[in-house]
Amino acid sequence: MKGNGRRKLDQQNFMEQVQECKDNGYLLSSKKIGSGAFSKVYLAYATHERMQHNSKLASDLRGKRHTMVAIKIISIAKAPVEFSRKFLPREISSLNATYKHLNVVQLYETYQNSQRSYLVLELAARGDLLEHINAVSDHRCCPGLEEEEARRLSWQLVSAVAHCHNSGIVHRDLKCENILLDDRGFLKLTDFGFANRSGLKNSLLSTFCGSVAYTAPEILMSKKYNGEQADLWSLGVILYAMVSGKLPFKERQPHRMLQLMRRGPTFPPGLSPECQDLIRGLLQLRPRARLGLQQVATHCWMLPAAHALFRTVLVSALESQLPAPMDDAEPSEDSEHPAAGHLPRPRLWPGARAPGGPPERRNVGFSGLGLRSTVAASLGIGTSRQLLSLCSMSAIRNMPGHYLLN
Numbered sequence: 590m591k592g593n594g595r596r597k598l599d600q601q602n603f604m605e606q607v608q609e610c611k612d613n614g615y616l617l618s619s620k621k622i623g624s625g626a627f628s629k630v631y632l633a634y635a636t637h638e639r640m641q642h643n644s645k646l647a648s649d650l651r652g653k654r655h656t657m658v659a660i661k662i663i664s665i666a667k668a669p670v671e672f673s674r675k676f677l678p679r680e681i682s683s684l685n686a687t688y689k690h691l692n693v694v695q696l697y698e699t700y701q702n703s704q705r706s707y708l709v710l711e712l713a714a715r716g717d718l719l720e721h722i723n724a725v726s727d728h729r730c731c732p733g734l735e736e737e738e739a740r741r742l743s744w745q746l747v748s749a750v751a752h753c754h755n756s757g758i759v760h761r762d763l764k765c766e767n768i769l770l771d772d773r774g775f776l777k778l779t780d781f782g783f784a785n786r787s788g789l790k791n792s793l794l795s796t797f798c799g800s801v802a803y804t805a806p807e808i809l810m811s812k813k814y815n816g817e818q819a820d821l822w823s824l825g826v827i828l829y830a831m832v833s834g835k836l837p838f839k840e841r842q843p844h845r846m847l848q849l850m851r852r853g854p855t856f857p858p859g860l861s862p863e864c865q866d867l868i869r870g871l872l873q874l875r876p877r878a879r880l881g882l883q884q885v886a887t888h889c890w891m892l893p894a895a896h897a898l899f900r901t902v903l904v905s906a907l908e909s910q911l912p913a914p915m916d917d918a919e920p921s922e923d924s925e926h927p928a929a930g931h932l933p934r935p936r937l938w939p940g941a942r943a944p945g946g947p948p949e950r951r952n953v954g955f956s957g958l959g960l961r962s963t964v965a966a967s968l969g970i971g972t973s974r975q976l977l978s979l980c981s982m983s984a985i986r987n988m989p990g991h992y993l994l995n
């Protein structure tokens with residue numbers, strides 16, 4: 590009886606939600622795609638009428654060629670007052686502040702009544718990064734992703750986090766479960782429930798947020814912390830999880846966790862020294878010793894993929910749409926692989942220059958504007974402007990093909 594009564598109530602609740610969504614221009618499906626502490630997330634469809642009234646929604650869905658969205662329904666009645674008054678408004682304002690980046694889930698709109706709040710979000714239908722790592726590990730019969738895939742995803746994640754920080758938002762709950770993948774394989778950072786404004790440049794935060802396994806040591810030690818530096822620690826944990834299929838430090842008790850952190854991570858055999866170096870640079874106990882986002886983006890481990898992509902995109906774009914480059918843009922004769930002659934020699938952090946200094950700066954006499962977008966899209970890191978802001982930076986400039994970005 591009790592079970593029956595509960596089921597009826599759930600059904601009634603769901604029908605109310607369907608009606609409330611319909612009133613706001615969305616067709617709610619019964620497909621539940623996730624749930625959180627006080628929320629449920631459903632697949633829904635935007636009506637054409639709604640799209641006519643919401644340009645954000647219309648422009649994005651037109652590009653995606655479908656009308657699907659994810660609707661996160663938060664039960665105000667079930668959630669603690671602090672959640673509705675503090676965390677939910679922060680989540681909404683953070684999503685508004687970080688609109689719009691290819692690697693950050695987009696909030697199209699919200700509506701609410703006294704019972705529920707609705708967040709209409711961009712759909713990321715391929716599950717989260719943790720599921721992905723586990724699925725790939727099973728498939729390969731070896732824990733973790735291939736470094737090449739981890740690098741591609743890291744580019745997107747670094748781009749997303751850089752965009753948040755540049756928008757004045759610290760995420761404070763970066764973990765594999767809060768990183769979703771969409772049906773095109775793009776990474777989408779989500780769950781800004783603990784996000785906060787980073788405020789003044791050196792202002793410090795004090796609230797404990799996130800999951801212990803991803804939490805920076807200074808937070809575990811209850812010290813005041815810099816949100817951006819704490820996000821960078823979590824980034825190191827995520828990168829470690831991607832390439833090893835496990836967490837670098839796993840203990841329930843914070844003081845034991847700290848002991849492990851002091852000892853530093855141990856790496857699986859076969860992991861490249863460059864990748865180890867990057868992870869070590871992020872998992873620095875002292876926040877100030879940690880790599881910054883710009884150093885991450887220009888770390889030698891991050892470069893090979895970008896380099897290869899630049900080459901590939903450059904070659905195909907040159908063939909299809911652009912005037913031929915001047916002679917000096919040709920690969921060197923001794924290149925075995927089309928990219929090999931131009932790869933900067935691996936540099937280990939912190940930033941020792943490759944022997945012989947940076948590659949010569951070349952200019953091919955075209956702006957490469959369309960190409961920038963293609964490159965940004967290939968890397969999965971948003972618009973060309975976002976690519977530029979991430980890479981306004983020495984390493985990309987030092988890379989062969991840098992002229993595409995100037």
Ligand SMILES: Nc1ncnc2c1ncn2[C@@H]1O[C@H](COP(=O)(O)OP(=O)(O)OP(=O)(O)O)[C@@H](O)[C@H]1O
Pocket residue numbers: 622623624625626627628630659661694710711712713714716717766769779780782
């Ligand atoms: N835009 C989306 N597209 C697809 N699935 C989503 C989307 N947003 C959320 N989900 C799914 O719903 C789950 C819960 O969403 P979310 O993490 O935002 O809720 P939450 O209430 O903040 O969760 P938690 O209590 O774990 O912090 C996610 O783990 C994910 O599986």
